[in-house]
Amino acid sequence: MRPSSRLEKIPPYLFAELERKIAEKRAAGIDVISLGIGDPDTPTYPAIVEAAQAAVADPSTHQYPSNRGRQDFREAVAEFYQRRFGVTLDPETEVMPAIGAKECIFNLNLAFLDPGDLALASDPGYPVYTGGPLLAGAEAELMPLIPELGFAPDLSALSADVLRRARLMFFNYPNNPTGAVVPEGFFQRVVELAGAHDFLAVHDNAYSETTYDGYVAPSFLATPGAKEIGVEVFSLSKGYNMTGWRCAAIVGNAEAIAQYWRLKSNIDSGLFEAVQRAGIAALQPAVDADVRAMNEVYARRRDLVCDALAQAGVEVTRPKGTIYIWAPIPAGFANSAAYCEHVLEHAAVVISPGGAYGRSGEGFFRISLTTPDERLLEAVARLRAL
Numbered sequence: 001m002r003p004s005s006r007l008e009k010i011p012p013y014l015f016a017e018l019e020r021k022i023a024e025k026r027a028a029g030i031d032v033i034s035l036g037i038g039d040p041d042t043p044t045y046p047a048i049v050e051a052a053q054a055a056v057a058d059p060s061t062h063q064y065p066s067n068r069g070r071q072d073f074r075e076a077v078a079e080f081y082q083r084r085f086g087v088t089l090d091p092e093t094e095v096m097p098a099i100g101a102k103e104c105i106f107n108l109n110l111a112f113l114d115p116g117d118l119a120l121a122s123d124p125g126y127p128v129y130t131g132g133p134l135l136a137g138a139e140a141e142l143m144p145l146i147p148e149l150g151f152a153p154d155l156s157a158l159s160a161d162v163l164r165r166a167r168l169m170f171f172n173y174p175n176n177p178t179g180a181v182v183p184e185g186f187f188q189r190v191v192e193l194a195g196a197h198d199f200l201a202v203h204d205n206a207y208s209e210t211t212y213d214g215y216v217a218p219s220f221l222a223t224p225g226a227k228e229i230g231v232e233v234f235s236l237s238k239g240y241n242m243t244g245w246r247c248a249a250i251v252g253n254a255e256a257i258a259q260y261w262r263l264k265s266n267i268d269s270g271l272f273e274a275v276q277r278a279g280i281a282a283l284q285p286a287v288d289a290d291v292r293a294m295n296e297v298y299a300r301r302r303d304l305v306c307d308a309l310a311q312a313g314v315e316v317t318r319p320k321g322t323i324y325i326w327a328p329i330p331a332g333f334a335n336s337a338a339y340c341e342h343v344l345e346h347a348a349v350v351i352s353p354g355g356a357y358g359r360s361g362e363g364f365f366r367i368s369l370t371t372p373d374e375r376l377l378e379a380v381a382r383l384r385a386l
């Protein structure tokens, strides 16, 4: 059966491919350790599960939810943004639930791009920043993240033609896959550029709650002027161990959110109300302690991995946020995919090739910390023995 030319343009989703390979090896009896996908390995916090259990048992949650979401969900997100980031949001017009950040970011492409338009995409970056524009019939313009700029893109390098065609910009801090936190002044520069060239700035906020060593991540919307030109996609997946629940929200510019809603109401039928009630429970101050305890676990794992890599002579920066270690591949391999293949074949360890996150990720690999300590140590020992 012939797929659409849009679909043929995009490579298979990285983790879909990986899952297949892992299943093959495991079926052959091989003990594969996966440090590939970033998917928290511990359960959703108890207060969230309890709220969801009660909500599922309540028949009022069983019907079609509205795409705009429950009022109490929108209010809970607004209260959280005030408390956590000092950002004031109007729950009526500046907050809407999303069925995960992935859905939201993809649909923003459909809502804002026409053929000939561009989305500016952080490179390396979350694959939807480049696959989304292609599936929408438009193009992605890669913005290389420059290590010397603290993994910010060099905005002054964007050409006049690119800026004229740009309708969207995708950026993300704390950053997947590099682990970088937002460099001083970067959000302000985005606000200025988006205002000058009339594109929507989309900050992908998947990791603001997952930080270490006392670092507290800001919201993009706390930047003066950000709400005039931008939105933030806030995901509960990583910080609250809720990847399977599909719970996120888009917040910020009311006009952009209204257009997103217009598109979305034609595509899906809203976020299950029991999941919205679970999301409300997650955003209460009482859950902060669970988040902090989880971050202590990740910080410990980060140190285990970084220490082991350092002993093996691999130079890595200890990230202040996210659940990833970003490290250079050893000499002697043609590219990151070749190294990761080698590691899977000879060490039965899955790591992600940097090249899968875009051209600028080439030469690196990513380790996810969402595996128990003993397995992480075992995996790093296998890498060192290669």
Ligand SMILES: *Cc1c(COP(=O)(O)O)cnc(C)c1O
Residues within 6 Å of the ligand: 038, 099, 100, 101, 102, 103, 126, 172, 176, 204, 206, 235, 236, 237, 238, 243, 246, 247, 248
């Ligand atoms: C995990 C991740 C997402 C996906 O979040 P969901 O809400 O689970 O769809 C989006 N962006 C980045 C950068 C991520 O790492």
